[in-house]
Amino acid sequence: MSSQLLQYQIGITLLPGIGDVIGKKLIAYCGGVEAVFKQKKSALEKVPNVGKKLVDSILNQNVLKRAEEEVGFIEKHNVLPLFYLDKKYPSRLKNCIDSPLMLYFLGNADLNVPKIVSVVGTRNATEYGKAMCQKIVEGLSSYDVLVVSGLAYGIDTCSHRAALENKLKTVAVLGHGLDTIYPYANKNLASKLMDQGGLLTDFMSKTKPDRENFPKRNRIIAGISDATIVVEAGKKGGALITAEIANSYNRDVFSFPGRIGDVFSEGCNFLIKTNKAALVQSAADVAYIMGWESPGTHNKSRQHELFVVLSEDEEKIVNMLRNENLLSIDRIVQQCAIPTSKVAAALLNLEFQGLLRALPGKVYKLE
Secondary structure, eight states: OOOHHHHHHHHTTTTTTOOHHHHHHHHHHHHHHHHHHOOOOOHHHHHOOOOHHHHHHHHHHHHHHHHHHHHHHHTTTTTTEEETTTTTOOOOHHSSSTOEEEEEEEEEETTTOOOEEEEESSHHHHHHHHHHHHHHHOOOOHHHEEEEOOOOOTTTHHHHHHHHHHOOOOOEEEEEEOOOOOGGGHHHHHHHHHHSSEESSSTTTTTOTTHHHHHHHHHHHHTTTTTEEEEESSSSSSHHHHHHHHEEHHHEEEEEOHHHGGGGGHHHHHHHTTTEEEEEESHHHHHHHHHHOOOOOOOOOOOOOOTTOHHHOOOOOOOOHHHSSSSEEHHHHHHTTTTTHHHHHHHHHHHHHEEEEEEEOOOOOOO
């Protein structure tokens, strides 16, 4: 990738008043990120949701100077920049409407491996919470998952350490730039992650770990994963925010139950009580619900039912899968223009008939 193209990719994220959603629409409208900065004023003024202030910012191109500085930081520290149109950009996250335009990664993990799980929870982890975290991550090692968390104190730290101990790659999603580590006490842990996973953020260097950044980074933790496991959480906090976001992305959410009255189990019990998370007690429970094979087993071939009669909706879905091979339920709903409830019913029926298979993350493929 040329430095100039990267400069444009970073520059568009710096435009005042532009978010990830409008930014993508602007790029699509102009025909590319570089084209955005080369458009005439008259053309920019016709773009929906783009006001005068944003047009002026694009035309004076002041943001490109700061973007050029960031390119220098990236090159100096061997950071991997991930623009949302890049092949290495996390595909699960890309399907989320508010996915970041740019990500910055330090490490050696593949962010598109077959199984990715986020493990989150309270900063004030109890001995029970730590024990459950160790148990779930140790169990997940049998399924070769990538463990994602947020490098915070408590459950986040416990999940990263447990992943390292069990030879699993683990990625920390940060609420600041890659030129600093927060909390500082986890600096050595972060260094180990770069050897066995990595550090990921959508914030540029010189971005401080301000309070408002952490809820924003939670959308990455939820969106990059097939499932989110809440180990221990109070009524409020980042873990519950992450679970809510994961639900909005149509991702699976799991939670460990706790004793009634335990402050740091109230959030987990609430998620289970309101059907926002499935109750789990082990990694085997997660694997069963996700449809993962047991270690050492292989797919059994299925005999398709002869002369299957498909409904109109089912036929549309089967034809789409023949062309695309793998599709998420969100993509199917969007491309078929069929309500989610009807798509879910059709997918279930096709699965019962042995015509397709559900994969982790609510992705489907033909058998």
